[in-house]
Amino acid sequence: MTLRISKQFAFSASHRLDGLDEGHQCGRLHGHNYLVEMELAAEAEQLTPTGFVRDYGDLAPFKKWIDATIDHQHLNDIIKVNPTAENLARWMYELWSEQFPELSAVRISETPKTWAEYRP
Numbered sequence: 688m689t690l691r692i693s694k695q696f697a698f699s700a701s702h703r704l705d706g707l708d709e710g711h712q713c714g715r716l717h718g719h720n721y722l723v724e725m726e727l728a729a730e731a732e733q734l735t736p737t738g739f740v741r742d743y744g745d746l747a748p749f750k751k752w753i754d755a756t757i758d759h760q761h762l763n764d765i766i767k768v769n770p771t772a773e774n775l776a777r778w779m780y781e782l783w784s785e786q787f788p789e790l791s792a793v794r795i796s797e798t799p800k801t802w803a804e805y806r807p
C-alpha cells in the first residue's frame with residue numbers, strides 16, 4: 688500500500704516560449720503566478736514512527752530555493768530548456784529528487800485551469 692503526500696508552493700515569474708507558431712500568445716513575454724505541487728510517496732511499512740511519509744516541514748529548503756532562485760525572475764534566463772510547464776516540472780524533479788528520495792512527482796500550474804506533471 689502506497690501513501691502519498693503533497694505540498695504546494697507559489698512563485699511569480701515571466702517567460703516566453705520558443706518554437707510556437709508566429710502570433711501564438713505564449714511566444715510573447717508574459718508572466719504567471721505559478722503553483723508547484725511536490726508529491727512524495729512511501730510504502731506503508733516505510734512510514735516514519737510518527738506515521739509520516741515525510742514531515743511537510745522538511746520541504747522548507749525547497750521553498751527557500753524557490754524564493755531565492757525563481758520567484759520574480761525571468762525563467763528563460765534560468766533554465767536551459769524552453770520554460771514550458773512540462774520542462775519546469777522535470778527540471779525541479781531532477782534538481783530535488785536526490786535530497787528527497789521520496790519525491791514521486793512534481794506538478795506545475797501556470798493558471799488555475801492547467802497543470803503539467805513529471806512522474807518518472
Ligand SMILES: Nc1nc2c(c(=O)[nH]1)N=C([C@H](O)[C@H](O)COP(=O)(O)OP(=O)(O)OP(=O)(O)O)CN2
Pocket residue numbers: 704713770771772773797798800801803
Ligand atoms: N502543454 C502546454 N501548453 C501550453 C503551455 C505549457 O507550458 N504546456 N504554456 C502556455 C502558456 O505559457 C500559458 O500557460 C498560456 O496557457 P493557456 O491556458 O493557453 O492560456 P490562457 O489562460 O490564455 O487560456 P484560456 O483559453 O484563456 O483559458 C500555453 N500552452
Ligand SMILES: [Zn+2]
Pocket residue numbers: 702713717718719797
Ligand atoms: Zn506562459
